[in-house]
Amino acid sequence: MxxxxxxxxxxxxxxxxxxxxxxxxxxxxxxxxxxxxxxxxxxxxxxxxxxxxxxxxxxxxxxxxxxxxxxxxxxxxxxxxxxxxxxxxxxxxxxxxxxxxxxxxxxxxxxxxxxxxxxxxxxxxxxxxxxxxxxxxxxxxxxxxxxxxxxxxxxxxxxxxxxxxxxxxxxxxxxxxxxxxxGVLNKYQRILYVLYVCNRMSTTNYFSVDRLKERFNINSDKMPDKQFIKKIRDTNKDLQDLGLIIGFKEIKALDKEGKNDNPRQPTVQFDVDYTYKTLYPKISKLRELSALIKGFKDTKNVDIEEEKEEPKQIKTDDGDEEWI
Incomplete structure (x- = not known):
């Protein structure tokens, strides 16, 4: 019908x-x-x-x-x-x-x-x-x-x-x-991008780790919190490199002194900065940035592989230098 x-x-x-x-x-x-x-x-x-x-x-x-x-x-x-x-x-x-x-x-x-x-x-x-x-x-x-x-x-x-x-x-x-x-984004980038598109209360928007876990429907037994937080951190870095977000900040759990910036404490929230303009860039510019970033990462990976192939020099303690 x-x-x-x-x-x-x-x-x-x-x-x-x-x-x-x-x-x-x-x-x-x-x-x-x-x-x-x-x-x-x-x-x-x-x-x-x-x-x-x-x-x-x-x-x-x-x-x-x-x-x-x-x-x-x-x-x-x-x-x-x-x-x-x-x-x-x-x-x-x-x-x-x-x-x-x-x-x-x-x-x-x-x-x-x-x-x-x-x-x-x-x-x-x-x-x-x-x-x-x-x-x-x-x-x-x-x-x-x-x-x-x-x-x-x-x-x-x-x-x-x-x-x-x-x-x-x-x-x-x-x-x-x-x-x-x-089409330019991978799986994690897509989900965060879509989440940011429909949450534009101000330039800085707040996303608790618990809220992000709900959106990604994360099973903590399959993916520990520490691993999930790293993925969100890395994905935000990628979105920032692409110009889709301005930047982000990690908010830590309160320590004994009541501070939320202690690096030893676990991350409990991501504060992310973006605007309508950053979320909807010119597609040609976005593709250019994506290609440049991919090329840089490919080159970096090649350099790492070549570095791994170099024979390691065995250091011994000769009594004069600190033995590493």
Whole structure:
């Protein structure tokens, strides 16, 4: 069934503005702050549903999914949203070549990527959402799966649930996601970047380690806190090198003197500086920086390997110099 989308409306019947350009997609904040699209390794059991007791004008939101990744699955999710909003219909059709072009898949990789795309669509079809919303004085219970469809080697047909569009229309906060920026980032960088995009209260924004662990859905048995904090630190450094954030500071647990800057204490919070301008740079400049950084790291790795190959000189204590 086709569901006309010429105007996405909220629960009061007011039209919503959404972006569906190739370079930007409007996404509800709820889908960005929750661990819906994530890194699978090191995560908690993803069979457990994501539950939100209350959000804006809805309550008892429950989202069940099938281990969705922040890379391939999120890219396909954004692709489907763009197609839906550009076509003004929940029923979309596309050729495989069109899909590959939009996702910037290299021709030598297309045969293999088609298998990846099909797997992602199957996983997205397992997104199941339930929520309650007060309508005309009584609570209405809504439930749906995100998509259903049919795929072949040459084309695809996907039907997005009209209830998803209604749910989308009722969510107040929409944020712009540029897939071209995501294409430059790795898994950890993507999650932090998306989290920063939808948390812009001021130039400096605050993220506790506990909050970050919730977003990454980290299982502390699989990834100790010390290792996780290092990954967040390294990822923030990468985002700073790319110019997507201005800088960051680690806040330590209070020591006996009540200070939070003791380097021996564990990190409990990251204070991160960024603006709208840094989060949405010119894509050409971002790609140039990414290539320069990658080239520098590759050169550094080669230098390290060459250094390792040099024979070690054995030092002995001759009585005159300190023996190292």
């Amino acid at each position: 086709q569901y006309n989308l010429r105007e996405i409306k909220d629960n009061k019947g007011n039209p919503r503005k959404v972006r569906s350009l190739k370079t930007f997609t409007s996404v509800p904040r709820l889908f960005l702050i929750l661990p819906l699209f994530n890194i699978i390794n090191g995560s908690e059991n993803r069979d457990e549903p994501i539950i939100v007791p209350k959000h804006q004008n809805t309550r008892n939101i429950e989202i069940k999914n099938a281990q969705l990744t922040i890379e391939n699955d999120f890219d396909v999710f954004l692709f489907i949203l763009r197609k839906v909003f550009r076509s003004n219909s929940t029923s979309i059709e596309f050729s495989t070549s069109e899909m590959m072009d939009e996702l910037n898949i290299e021709k030598v990789s297309r045969a293999q990527y088609l298998k990846t795309f099909i797997k992602s669509v199957k996983r997205l079809s397992n997104i199941h959402v339930e929520y309650e919303e007060k309508v005309n004085g009584e609570w209405q219970h809504t439930f749906f799966n995100f998509i259903e469809g049919r795929l072949t080697k040459s084309k695809g047909t996907i039907e997005v649930s009209k209830f998803f569009i209604e749910f989308f229309g009722n969510l107040k906060e929409l944020y712009e996601i540029n897939p071209e920026i995501l």
